Amino acid sequence: MGKDDDDRDPSRGISRRGFITTVGAGAIGAATIGRAVAAPPPEVVAHGEPAPLTLRVNGRAHRVLVEPRWTLLFVLREQLGLTGTKVGCERGECGACTVLIDGQPRYACMTLAVEAKGCEITTVEGLMHGEELGPVQQAFVAEDAFQCGYCTPGQVMAAEGLLRANPAPTPEQIRLGMSGNLCRCGAYDHIVRAVERAAAVRRTGGGR
Amino acid sequence: MKDPGTTLVEGALPPSAAGAEQPEPWGKTTVVGTRQPRIDGYDRVSGKAVYPSDVILPDMLFGAILRCPHPHATVKKAVTAKAEAMPGVRAVISGASPAADVDWHYDPKLATKLFDPRCRFEGEAVAAVAAETPQQAWDAARAIEVEYEVLPFVADERRALDPAAPRIHDGGNRFDEPDRYRRGDPDAGFAAADKVVELSFHTAAELHTPMELHGCVARWDGARLTLWESTQGVYPVQQRVAATLDLPLSSVRVIGHYMGGGFGSKLQADKYDIVAAVLAKVTARPVKLFLTREETLLCVGNRPPSTMRVRIGAKKDGTLTAVEFTGLGASGAYPAGGAALLDWLARDLYACPNVRCETTDVAINAGPARPFRAPGHPQGAWALEQAIDALAEALAIDPLELRLKNLTTVSQTRPGAPPFTSTGLRRCLVEGAAAFGWAQARGRARSEGVVRRGVGMAAGMWVAGGGGPPSTVVVKLFADGSANLNMGASDIGTGTRTVMAMVVAEELGTPLDRIQVENADTGTTQYATASGGSKTVPTEAPAVRAAALAVKRQLLAIAGDELKLPPSELRIEGDAVVSVRDPKLKRKIAEMQGFRRRGVLVGVGVRGPNPEGKVVNPFAAQFCEVEVNTRTGEVRVLRFLSANESGRVMNRLTYDSQVIGGVTMGIGLALTEERVLDRQTGKMANRNWHDYKIPTALDVPTEIVSLPIDAPDAEANSAGAKGLGEPVTIPTAAAVANAVHDAVGVRVTESPISPMRLLGLLAERRKRG
Numbered sequence: 001m002g003k004d005d006d007d008r009d010p011s012r013g014i015s016r017r018g019f020i021t022t023v024g025a026g027a028i029g030a031a032t033i034g035r036a037v038a039a040p041p042p043e044v045v046a047h048g049e050p051a052p053l054t055l056r057v058n059g060r061a062h063r064v065l066v067e068p069r070w071t072l073l074f075v076l077r078e079q080l081g082l083t084g085t086k087v088g089c090e091r092g093e094c095g096a097c098t099v100l101i102d103g104q105p106r107y108a109c110m111t112l113a114v115e116a117k118g119c120e121i122t123t124v125e126g127l128m129h130g131e132e133l134g135p136v137q138q139a140f141v142a143e144d145a146f147q148c149g150y151c152t153p154g155q156v157m158a159a160e161g162l163l164r165a166n167p168a169p170t171p172e173q174i175r176l177g178m179s180g181n182l183c184r185c186g187a188y189d190h191i192v193r194a195v196e197r198a199a200a201v202r203r204t205g206g207g208r
Numbered sequence: 209m210k211d212p213g214t215t216l217v218e219g220a221l222p223p224s225a226a227g228a229e230q231p232e233p234w235g236k237t238t239v240v241g242t243r244q245p246r247i248d249g250y251d252r253v254s255g256k257a258v259y260p261s262d263v264i265l266p267d268m269l270f271g272a273i274l275r276c277p278h279p280h281a282t283v284k285k286a287v288t289a290k291a292e293a294m295p296g297v298r299a300v301i302s303g304a305s306p307a308a309d310v311d312w313h314y315d316p317k318l319a320t321k322l323f324d325p326r327c328r329f330e331g332e333a334v335a336a337v338a339a340e341t342p343q344q345a346w347d348a349a350r351a352i353e354v355e356y357e358v359l360p361f362v363a364d365e366r367r368a369l370d371p372a373a374p375r376i377h378d379g380g381n382r383f384d385e386p387d388r389y390r391r392g393d394p395d396a397g398f399a400a401a402d403k404v405v406e407l408s409f410h411t412a413a414e415l416h417t418p419m420e421l422h423g424c425v426a427r428w429d430g431a432r433l434t435l436w437e438s439t440q441g442v443y444p445v446q447q448r449v450a451a452t453l454d455l456p457l458s459s460v461r462v463i464g465h466y467m468g469g470g471f472g473s474k475l476q477a478d479k480y481d482i483v484a485a486v487l488a489k490v491t492a493r494p495v496k497l498f499l500t501r502e503e504t505l506l507c508v509g510n511r512p513p514s515t516m517r518v519r520i521g522a523k524k525d526g527t528l529t530a531v532e533f534t535g536l537g538a539s540g541a542y543p544a545g546g547a548a549l550l551d552w553l554a555r556d557l558y559a560c561p562n563v564r565c566e567t568t569d570v571a572i573n574a575g576p577a578r579p580f581r582a583p584g585h586p587q588g589a590w591a592l593e594q595a596i597d598a599l600a601e602a603l604a605i606d607p608l609e610l611r612l613k614n615l616t617t618v619s620q621t622r623p624g625a626p627p628f629t630s631t632g633l634r635r636c637l638v639e640g641a642a643a644f645g646w647a648q649a650r651g652r653a654r655s656e657g658v659v660r661r662g663v664g665m666a667a668g669m670w671v672a673g674g675g676g677p678p679s680t681v682v683v684k685l686f687a688d689g690s691a692n693l694n695m696g697a698s699d700i701g702t703g704t705r706t707v708m709a710m711v712v713a714e715e716l717g718t719p720l721d722r723i724q725v726e727n728a729d730t731g732t733t734q735y736a737t738a739s740g741g742s743k744t745v746p747t748e749a750p751a752v753r754a755a756a757l758a759v760k761r762q763l764l765a766i767a768g769d770e771l772k773l774p775p776s777e778l779r780i781e782g783d784a785v786v787s788v789r790d791p792k793l794k795r796k797i798a799e800m801q802g803f804r805r806r807g808v809l810v811g812v813g814v815r816g817p818n819p820e821g822k823v824v825n826p827f828a829a830q831f832c833e834v835e836v837n838t839r840t841g842e843v844r845v846l847r848f849l850s851a852n853e854s855g856r857v858m859n860r861l862t863y864d865s866q867v868i869g870g871v872t873m874g875i876g877l878a879l880t881e882e883r884v885l886d887r888q889t890g891k892m893a894n895r896n897w898h899d900y901k902i903p904t905a906l907d908v909p910t911e912i913v914s915l916p917i918d919a920p921d922a923e924a925n926s927a928g929a930k931g932l933g934e935p936v937t938i939p940t941a942a943a944v945a946n947a948v949h950d951a952v953g954v955r956v957t958e959s960p961i962s963p964m965r966l967l968g969l970l971a972e973r974r975k976r977g
Contacts (some may be wrong), residue, residue: 003277003742050591065513067341067343069343074342074343077262078264078341078342081264082255083255083258083259083262083264084254084255085254085255085469086262086419086420087261087421087498087898088419088420088421088501089501089896090501091501091896091898092500093501093896093897093898094419096419107740116911120484123255124253124254124255125254125255128254131247133250133253133254137254140253141245141249141250141253142244142245144245144246144249144861144862144864144865146253146701146865147469147701147702147862147865147866147869148251148420148467148468148469148700148701149248149253149257149466149468149879150259150418150420150468150469151417151468152252152253153253153417154257156253171434172644173912174905175905175906175910176905176906177906178395178760178905179904179906180905181905182419182902182904183419184418184419184469184471184873184895184902185416185419185469185701185869186868186869186870186871186872186873186903186907186908187865187868187869187872188868188869188872188874188903188908189908189912190864190865190868191905192905194538198615
């Protein structure tokens with residue numbers, strides 16, 4: 001799965017399924033260390049000190065003052081007011097906070113804001129064309145791929161990331177690609193259909 | 209036992225003056241019953257919908273609650289000085305704070321304090337903080353020094369009544385006398401039986417875990433309090449908060465336009481509302497207080513664990529002669545209906561003249577239960593529907609045939625055995641079995657390999673689901689023909705807004721995209737009870753209909769004046785009112801001068817009474833096929849079919865979503881969900897979604913079929929609809945367990961059917977030979 005391949009990139013921290021896997025997987029730790037050698041040295045920020053940071057979100061640069069411990073999720077929601085990204089668990093389990101970081105689906109709760117420096121962040125608000133819904137969003141409405149809708153922005157972002165990496169996923173690939181996003185209303189069956197529909201629309205030029 | 213189907217409102221309801229006239233049931237519908245994407249779909253998928261947890265107010269602080277880490281303890285002292293001095297901290301409150309000296313009633317008979325020194329469950333509130341950022345609030349909460357006297361605990365409901373068990377309340381660990389029910393002569397019934405089966409069951413505590421965390425944003429404007437609350441019912445929250453803080457109802461406004469799931473855990477106000485209000489009061493600033501995921505797993509409800517014993521006797525031909533059900537449930541630390549309705553299916557699902565039931569609710573040191581999607585029923589179905597399967601096997605009768613043999617059209621439990629307005633269970637069973645291919649699947653040759661397949665089924669009904677008064681709705685028609693619907697009910701994800709807009713569209717011809725719905729705000733929308741009990745559609749849809757028809761009457765009167773025709777000869781067609789005799793005689797709504805002068809037409813509708821002497825209940829039958837790996841103990845549900853009879857299908861699209869969702873949740877109950885309380889410490893061991901497993905996209909079958917038995921119930925209410933959200937999840941876990949039994953011949957009586965448990969049972973059977 002495209003979005004999982006880069007999970008171990010040390011410059012972006014641990015995210016999504018990669019996080020869960022690392023809990024008991026030594027092999028991945030070794031892989032992480034192996035690749036860390038080539039990564040640029042991280043910037044050191046003093047504990048507790050708010051530091052200026054420029055975040056590129058949905059194509060716009062936001063200059064914010066953030067504490068090093070603040071997550072990207074917290075900054076997006078409570079500092080920038082981009083509340084489309086939801087908070088579900090704050091520990092990398094539910095995917096309600098999924099955003100794209102350089103095109104890859106990431107858990108914003110498991111990414112510190114400072115880690116997202118220099119990256120292109122896309123939130124659900126960034127999938128809109130003005131006031132028009134993007135193809136994945138339209139597909140979710142058409143297939144009724146949600147009930148309460150709270151996990152939906154995260155589901156939409158996971159689907160968007162999946163389709164950018166794999167424009168024609170099989171149903172199995174869709175289920176695997178969406179399995180990092182919980183939906184307690186249990187809309188998975190319709191979610192899979194929505195991703196299939198969105199893939200078809202994108203392939204016929206309906207997408208970006 | 210109380211029957212929630214008839215006691216949703218205590219006492220008799222006085223008749224309402226407004227809109228007392230109830231319309232005739234629909235014949236053919238043109239909008240209602242079709243597949244309609246949600247009218248608020250755009251808001252939800254775009255991120256524009258503002259859920260309560262999304263609310264950001266100017267000058268807002270963040271709250272955090274320090275909770276007791278022990279299952280049972282007394283707070284001796286809480287020192288807050290260090291916390292108060294920390295950066296960003298604006299208030300710290302504890303049991304010693306005069307502002308937080310508030311009475312809290314978990315139960316009307318049990319008075320406690322908001323921060324009570326006696327903590328009877330892990331996660332009880334001890335103190336709270338408001339700070340500039342949530343991180344600062346948590347730093348400060350953790351810096352509060354609390355001295356606890358740790359008390360002995362009891363965490364297993366099966367040990368709560370041991371004489372040696374620690375007493376959680378002065379009166380002991382039994383909240384009430386056991387609830388006893390008897391009809392006929394059960395002893396004679398068992399004596400007359402050709403076969404008797406008896407089995408014991410247990411279901412683990414299940415946690416609601418809706419995606420949006422529990423919490424609120426509180427703001428005071430002088431003496432008036434506004435709460436943005438993630439809730440299933442704004443009015444119940446308003447009532448509880450006003451009563452607790454001794455405020456006039458008009459001074460408490462609760463807003464919950466959107467909410468991210470509740471499943472019964474958000475029907476009521478919680479301590480966090482009061483904590484947020486107190487923190488906002490003492491700081492004179494708005495306070496946002498949403499719990500962490502861990503807190504929500506500890507202290508905002510659960511489906512209580514239950515221990516059950518079922519005994520069923522039957523004649524050779526399958527006719528039931530006696531049913532006996534004994535159940536023990538655990539409310540948790542405070543009375544919360546821990547055993548409520550466990551025995552309802554045993555009493556009322558199948559025809560049986562001789563029934564004896566006894567249920568007991570006990571206290572344990574764990575968070576209090578809350579209603580969870582069909583309280584008592586999935587547990588009761590787990591026991592009864594597996595016992596029925598065992599009986600079928602003992603009698604060598606097909607499980608489907610055995611169920612069909614014992615159907616009834618009356619509610620045997622209720623006084624006088626009143627008939628159901630409609631009883632779709634037979635159709636659910638017969639049509640569901642046909643669509644699933646039950647006979648073929650049962651007749652298939654069995655594999656003796658490592659991976660084995662099996663099919664199972666279960667039936668169910670829901671004790672309520674008929675809805676009822678009170679509800680008031682206002683429909684407003686603008687002079688251009690567009691409309692506004694104002695109702696108090698929350699849309700908890702079931703599609704209430706969309707369904708109600710469809711009702712308006714049905715009556716007034718207004719296109720859905722020209723109907724605005726405002727709901728779930730005690731300040732601006734009409735009175736509604738909480739959205740729960742699968743009663744929102746049957747409660748609200750008739751009220752919406754009545755309101756729309758009140759508008760229609762006014763519109764036809766105006767058109768009649770202008771066309772010089774009696775209103776009885778007019779009907780709405782598209783955007784115009786036309787003569788039923790001569791379609792050329794018409795007037796566009798937007799061009800009616802009388803209407804233009806009036807500005808708007810307002811119709812008020814109220815929910816009329818339910819039919820007298822009859823019972824409105826929905827029914828369900830479910831079928832599934834599973835694959836069991838006998839080497840790993842893993843169970844995969846391959847396909848699932850749910851046949852539901854909930855009266856009229858209002859919106860086929862959202863109907864199917866509810867069915868699929870209920871099945872998915874039931875698969876969680878069957879296979880993975882279990883609150884684990886550590887035996888040594890009494891603390892919850894799996895307080896996160898990593899360890900408390902709910903189904904993911906990989907855990908649900910690739911084929912879930914919703915088969916609606918679309919049978920409008922003309923007697924139930926003027927919409928012909930019954931509730932759906934709960935019946936869809938009642939038989940699910942039992943159907944899975946029956947399928948596992950069919951696959952490997954082992955009956956898993958304790959939930960969840962984890963690989964370890966199943967392997968243990970398979971090994972035990974091999975040992976026995």
